[in-house]
Amino acid sequence: MAATADLDDAFLALADPSRRSMVERLSRGPASVSELAEPLAMSLPAVVQHLGVLQRSGLVSSEKVGRVRTCRLQPEPMQAVERWIAAHRADLERRLDRLGDVLDETYGRKQ
Amino acid sequence: MSVTHAEFTIERRYTQTPAQTFSAFADPELKRQWFANAGNWEDAEWELDFRVGGGELSAGGAAVGNHKLFRSRFHDIVESERIVYSYDLFHDRRLISVSLTTVEFGPAESGGTRLLFTEQGAFFDGFDAAEVREHGTGKLLDRLGRFLAGEPV
Numbered sequence: 007m008a009a010t011a012d013l014d015d016a017f018l019a020l021a022d023p024s025r026r027s028m029v030e031r032l033s034r035g036p037a038s039v040s041e042l043a044e045p046l047a048m049s050l051p052a053v054v055q056h057l058g059v060l061q062r063s064g065l066v067s068s069e070k071v072g073r074v075r076t077c078r079l080q081p082e083p084m085q086a087v088e089r090w091i092a093a094h095r096a097d098l099e100r101r102l103d104r105l106g107d108v109l110d111e112t113y114g115r116k117q
Numbered sequence: 118m119s120v121t122h123a124e125f126t127i128e129r130r131y132t133q134t135p136a137q138t139f140s141a142f143a144d145p146e147l148k149r150q151w152f153a154n155a156g157n158w159e160d161a162e163w164e165l166d167f168r169v170g171g172g173e174l175s176a177g178g179a180a181v182g183n184h185k186l187f188r189s190r191f192h193d194i195v196e197s198e199r200i201v202y203s204y205d206l207f208h209d210r211r212l213i214s215v216s217l218t219t220v221e222f223g224p225a226e227s228g229g230t231r232l233l234f235t236e237q238g239a240f241f242d243g244f245d246a247a248e249v250r251e252h253g254t255g256k257l258l259d260r261l262g263r264f265l266a267g268e269p270v
Binding site (some may be wrong): 039055091095096097098099100101102103105106107108110112113114115 | 123125127129131132133137138141147148150151152155192206214227228229235240
């Protein structure tokens with residue numbers, strides 16, 4: 007079961023077109039802050055602010071090497087969302103497998 | 118809190134006839150064996166009233182801090198062919214999903230059953246794993262973002 011606070015942060019982070027465009031760029035590979043800013047019609051401080059929201063949500067991490075800050079997508083928050091329904095479905099599948107066992111025990115296995 | 122709509126179908130084949138497979142949904146003694154108390158909880162509760170307008174209740178796990186409650190209502194029952202029900206799922210008394218389930222009992226080779234279990238749900242916390250597999254993570258994130266921003270997905 008995913009932690010709800012983490013999901014809320016991830017949802018909030020993605021509820022903005024600029025941040026989504028940054029996430030989409032990072033889904034193709036790591037990028038510097040200026041590379042992220044390039045296609046966006048906004049100032050660098052505004053980009054850094056959006057980046058802060060993405061980092062606090064855990065969706066993006068960054069690392070500074072020399073003068074360049076490189077950002078990367080961290081898939082974990084989305085995987086938490088994915089796991090939630092996958093677990094629900096797996097639970098139903100386990101039950102339907104148990105149904106097969108109950109049918110075999112009750113009626114015998116047919117050829 | 119957001120809502121996500123997801124649909125998936127699980128297919129299973131059983132060697133028993135559709136009438137026998139149907140009985141494992143209709144007969145409380147058989148249904149209890151495969152459906153009730155999946156968590157082996159000491160505080161498990163389970164009730165089945167198998168008729169249109171009736172419902173099923175399955176709960177437990179409070180003692181281990183993982184309380185689950187399943188509460189359904191039967192909408193359509195066609196003997197040995199089809200069962201349609203809707204259900205609420207609560208986790209620690211918080212509603213986490215509302216689903217419509219259609220169970221279809223079709224004939225399979227050699228007199229067995231081909232069972233189709235289709236769930237259409239409103240999930241209040243998550244995403245369908247099938248959707249994640251179909252689209253790349255980027256596309257999913259994009260759709261999620263548009264959805265959350267109230268734009269058409």
